[in-house]
Amino acid sequence: MTINNKTLSTLQGLVTATTTTEGNFRTGMNDVLAQVNANQEALAISVDCPGVLTTLTGSGSYTIPSGSQAVYIVASGGGGGGAYRLLSSGDTDDAYYNGTAGGNTTVSNSSLGLSITARGGNGGSFNYAGNLTGSSVTPSSNSFIQIGRGSAGGQGRSSGATNQTSKSDANGRPATLAGVYLKSASVSGKVLSYSVGAGGSGGSTAESGQPGFIQLWIW
Amino acid sequence: MEKVYGKIENGVIVNIEVWENSPSSNYISMENYPSGFGIGDLYDENTDTLSRPIYVNTAEDNYDIALKRLSTSDWTQGADANLTTSNLADWVTYRAAIRAIAINPIAGNLDWPVKPNTEYNT
Numbered sequence: 043m044t045i046n047n048k049t050l051s052t053l054q055g056l057v058t059a060t061t062t063t064e065g066n067f068r069t070g071m072n073d074v075l076a077q078v079n080a081n082q083e084a085l086a087i088s089v090d091c092p093g094v095l096t097t098l099t100g101s102g103s104y105t106i107p108s109g110s111q112a113v114y115i116v117a118s119g120g121g122g123g124g125a126y127r128l129l130s131s132g133d134t135d136d137a138y139y140n141g142t143a144g145g146n147t148t149v150s151n152s153s154l155g156l157s158i159t160a161r162g163g164n165g166g167s168f169n170y171a172g173n174l175t176g177s178s179v180t181p182s183s184n185s186f187i188q189i190g191r192g193s194a195g196g197q198g199r200s201s202g203a204t205n206q207t208s209k210s211d212a213n214g215r216p217a218t219l220a221g222v223y224l225k226s227a228s229v230s231g232k233v234l235s236y237s238v239g240a241g242g243s244g245g246s247t248a249e250s251g252q253p254g255f256i257q258l259w260i261w
Numbered sequence: 262m263e264k265v266y267g268k269i270e271n272g273v274i275v276n277i278e279v280w281e282n283s284p285s286s287n288y289i290s291m292e293n294y295p296s297g298f299g300i301g302d303l304y305d306e307n308t309d310t311l312s313r314p315i316y317v318n319t320a321e322d323n324y325d326i327a328l329k330r331l332s333t334s335d336w337t338q339g340a341d342a343n344l345t346t347s348n349l350a351d352w353v354t355y356r357a358a359i360r361a362i363a364i365n366p367i368a369g370n371l372d373w374p375v376k377p378n379t380e381y382n383t
Contacts, residue, residue: 239276
């Protein structure tokens with residue numbers, strides 16, 4: 043533990059020693075004041091609750107309030123649309139209507155070096171749908187990408203002949219969640235450009251995916 | 262009110278997004294296309310129409326199709342099927358071709374063997 047990068051005993055020698063000079067006393071007091079000021083600034087960030095908590099559900103731009111010192115951004119793509127399978131009772135082939143993929147959600151600000159892309163979920167398929175890859179976050183420090191943890195995919199369905207068992211994986215895939223924490227006074231007043239991915243369309247009468255979103259925590 | 266728009270780049274829908282206010286001109290609104298659209302769909306701005314690239318069956322799709330065609334023609338190989346000799350031979354040929362696909366399924370929209378008609382002994 044130091045005080046303005048000096049040890050306690052060094053500061054005591056500068057300030058409280060009976061033999062100290064006026065110059066050393068002033069130097070020591072300056073160290074103490076600088077440390078007190080730094081402590082107060084750190085407390086202002088670490089102890090205060092977020093000043094703004096908001097969720098963005100439509101695309102556009104958002105201005106981080108002036109005076110902000112940190113922002114935590116979480117973005118989710120849109121969920122994939124569910125698939126629909128019409129089961130045939132005769133010897134004709136089943137009809138497949140796959141869901142479409144959910145849209146990507148993006149957030150960016152060039153001066154902050156910020157760029158987030160959270161991929162939407164794949165559309166439902168009666169074969170393995172897989173997850174969409176390619177989500178990214180810049181800067182990478184204090185960031186995360188969680189594939190398949192975002193907005194829900196739509197429910198798939200099947201109908202027609204009753205003597206067949208529907209295969210799995212008919213649901214739309216959940217989207218990817220991605221985020222980053224930026225702690226810097228430079229976030230103040232910056233304008234975030236963003237687009238929110240829509241949920242994918244369900245095949246035929248299957249359910250559509252849920253739309254994406256962006257959460258902002260601002261200190 | 263938030264609406265869904267498709268973002269167009271070079272005649273292809275590259276993303277679907279939610280907007281409260283109408284975005285720039287390289288977007289189309291979902292409400293104008295009741296059949297819906299998805300990423301990868303093709304957009305012709307001259308005719309204002311959408312089309313979806315033809316879905317290409319995966320190998321697993323073709324395996325499923327082959328399996329179903331085999332199972333629904335199993336009855337033709339029963340001793341009591343009462344098919345004519347030549348018709349039975351047609352079914353055997355047909356099923357052999359289908360079975361070959363099931364054993365080594367490949368991706369693609371295949372030119373499937375034509376199912377024989379059914380001819381019974383009188």
